[in-house]
Amino acid sequence: MKADPKNVLTGSHYLDGNHASAEGGIAAGCKFFAGYPITPSTEIAERVSRRFPLIGGVFIQMEDELASMAAILGASWGGVKSMSCTSGPGFSLMMENFGLGIMLETPCVLINVQRGGPSTGLPTLPGQADMMQARWGSHGDYEVIALAPDSPQESFELTIHAFNLSEKYHMPVLVMTDECVGHMTERVVIPPAEEIELVERRYTDKEPGEAWPYEPTEGGVSPFLPVGKGYKFHVTGLTHDYRGYPVINAETQETNVRRLIDKVNNHVDEIIWLEEKDVEGAEIVVMAYGISSRVIQPAITKARKEGIKVGQIKMVTVWPFPEKRVRELAGQVKSLIMVEMNYGQVFLEMDRCAAGKCQTYLVGHAGGTVHNPDDIYKTIKEAVK
Amino acid sequence: MATNEIRITGLGGQGVILCGYIIGKAASIYSNQHATLTQSFGPEARGSACSAQVVVSDTRVLYPYATSPQVMLAMSNDGYMTHKDTMADECTIVYEKDLVKPEKHGPKVKAYGIPGTRIAEELGHKIVLNIVMLGFLGAVTDLIPKEALRKGVESSVPAGTEELNLKAFDKGYEYGRQLKEKNAVKV
The missing domain is CATH 3.40.50.970 (Thiamin diphosphate (ThDP)-binding fold, Pyr/PP domains)
Structure with missing residues (x-):
């Protein structure tokens, strides 16, 4: 559409x-x-x-x-x-x-x-x-x-x-x-x-009385029931079954929560969006997202001019975290660097997925301004040692 | 790769941000350049010192803030004093003569003054000072083509005020052109 x-x-x-x-x-x-x-x-x-x-x-x-x-x-x-x-x-x-x-x-x-x-x-x-x-x-x-x-x-x-x-x-x-x-x-x-391509809401083609809001489907989500058209249904924050009614037991909890998790986890390859540059053959890969993915670039350009093999990954999606890609890279590169305006949040995920197979560095600060590219450059120099 | 940083400084209400907006828009919409506008944002932007920064480049601007600007447009002495020491060694300072008293600068600094407020008053509205200054800046620097700036003015000022603002722009531009011909007075 x-x-x-x-x-x-x-x-x-x-x-x-x-x-x-x-x-x-x-x-x-x-x-x-x-x-x-x-x-x-x-x-x-x-x-x-x-x-x-x-x-x-x-x-x-x-x-x-x-x-x-x-x-x-x-x-x-x-x-x-x-x-x-x-x-x-x-x-x-x-x-x-x-x-x-x-x-x-x-x-x-x-x-x-x-x-x-x-x-x-x-x-x-x-x-x-x-x-x-x-x-x-x-x-x-x-x-x-x-x-x-x-x-x-x-x-x-x-x-x-x-x-x-x-x-x-x-x-x-x-x-x-x-x-x-x-x-x-x-x-x-x-x-x-x-x-501009849009995903529009999908509604059930079943008749009122025959459709439920959370019926199991292959993709993990079931079509919506339209309101005001004779479909009577119930949704709740309580643990619920496919009908949307509360069912308070461990079995329903398992089905309900698994569904919330699986519908994302089973589609991570479609959801995760990374923009990689010069990662092939890189010794060091700098990861960043949002504004930080821009300010890393002057530092990377400077380091590359000196012959340091440094690549970059801009994370357009931060969650779900690109676990598979980071695990892969950790076995190939010397160091992974995360640049973010905090004291190490997404870094924790990168470090976890690196699992000790490469060095990991955080270039972080408490916020208030974007990174100084010199700080990123210094970390690249440190990480190549 | 040419990158220029411009700092516009003055008092809240003088049209400092609009001035930066027009420069950025002129560069990025009407002149095929890249321009990133950021502004000081907070209590200081409401009535007292206020500043905007535009980074203009042939290529995508990666670092969004000005670090050592090549150009300053000063509409208040406080703003000038606050930012003068952050300027690049080789820079151009464009200032409102009656409001800003520039100090002695080194030989690499070009300073151009204009009685912008008086010119704006002669046009009937002190409020167009920022646009007079913008025209003046356009004439004494080569950063952005005149026509791009004019289009930026025309498309950014409130509807119904285009003519007055373009007149203000042209007055400022003409003053700058003549001053540049006569060579800038170095201070």
């Missing part, structure tokens, strides 16, 4: 990452936004609130982030694509209902424009320290999908991609951007609507 031309501002624009994220959501067909303003994410909500009246969307400023997350889940079950945006403290507040979205298997998109934390931290400056919260922030066992744009252009594109993944795998999908990308203004090229 192609995007609706009414929603797509085709052309070259000079936009910041937040405005571009908003346009990505709108182009993807999002028609419901609920949010609570928080720096540095507010421009997404502002833009959506101005654009929605023109295209028939519903924008609600909620009383808080708990309600915002709940509202987008409700809207999604009502049959429209929905999204919200927030930053650190708001992300914490959304975590309980994010888990509800996972448990209910609700397509929606949540954008976290990361700032420095913990707590209120650095509202106006960037961080990447919510990455483990994105992975494990809600209680219970589950898998997540999280994308990390490196620019306004990618903020646009990956927000659309996030909607597509959410409709495909029936789950909230996270776009983990940051203050630097959110407030950085660059050229954003929005293609014609017919070039």
Whole structure:
């Protein structure tokens, strides 16, 4: 299915990452936004609130982030694509209902424009320290999908991609951007609507009374039941069976939770998106995501000019983690380096998957600004020894 | 690969960010260059010192922030004082004459002053100071073609104010062109 031309501002624009994220959501067909303003994410909500009246969307400023997350889940079950945006403290507040979205298997998109934390931290400056919260922030066992744009252009594109993944795998999908990308203004090229491919919601072809919301299927997700068309069904955050009714025992728990995990784990090869450069024959591979994947490049160029065989992997998806690829590489390279604006979160996964087969390095800091390329260069020099 | 960093500095409300936005837009939309705009963002951007930075390059901008700018556009003395020591050794400083009092710089620094506020007032609106300054910057530096900047102005200012703003741009540009012909006064 192609995007609706009414929603797509085709052309070259000079936009910041937040405005571009908003346009990505709108182009993807999002028609419901609920949010609570928080720096540095507010421009997404502002833009959506101005654009929605023109295209028939519903924008609600909620009383808080708990309600915002709940509202987008409700809207999604009502049959429209929905999204919200927030930053650190708001992300914490959304975590309980994010888990509800996972448990209910609700397509929606949540954008976290990361700032420095913990707590209120650095509202106006960037961080990447919510990455483990994105992975494990809600209680219970589950898998997540999280994308990390490196620019306004990618903020646009990956927000659309996030909607597509959410409709495909029936789950909230996270776009983990940051203050630097959110407030950085660059050229954003929005293609014609017919070039934007969208995944639309699949509905059951069974009659009312014959269909259930969580019937087992090969892909792991079953078609939706439309609301308002005579289908009576129930969904709940309690452990439930294929009918959506609570069944509180270990056996149902196993089926229910396995399903949440398997629908992602069985499709990691389709979901994981890495952009590799000069990895073949490299002695050192630098991994990074989001804005950090840009600032590693001057350091890598400098090191390569000196003859150091260094490659790079930009992780467009951070979760699910590219476990298989890292295990493979660990047996081939001398060192793996993770560059992120925190004190080692995604690094932990890289280090775990390297399993002692190569040296691992973290270039991290507490946030507030992007990395100094010199720090990355120094680590490359250290890692080649 | 030519990369230039531009810092625009002034007071919140002077149109510092819009000025940076127009420079970036002119470069990346109307002149086939790459331009990344970032801004100081926070309490300081609301009424007191305020600054925007644009990195303009022939190739994709990888590091988004200005580290040692080659160009400064200064609309307040505070802004000038805050950022003057971060400039590249060889740089151009473009300043509002009545608001900024530049210090003595080394021989590699070119400084160009313009009575931008007076020119804007003569046009009837002090508010177009930033666009006068932008025209002036366009004339005394070769970073972005004049026509690209003009298009940037036209497509970025509020609807209904295009004519006034383009006039302001042209006034600033003309002042800069004449000054450059006469050679910049070094300070």
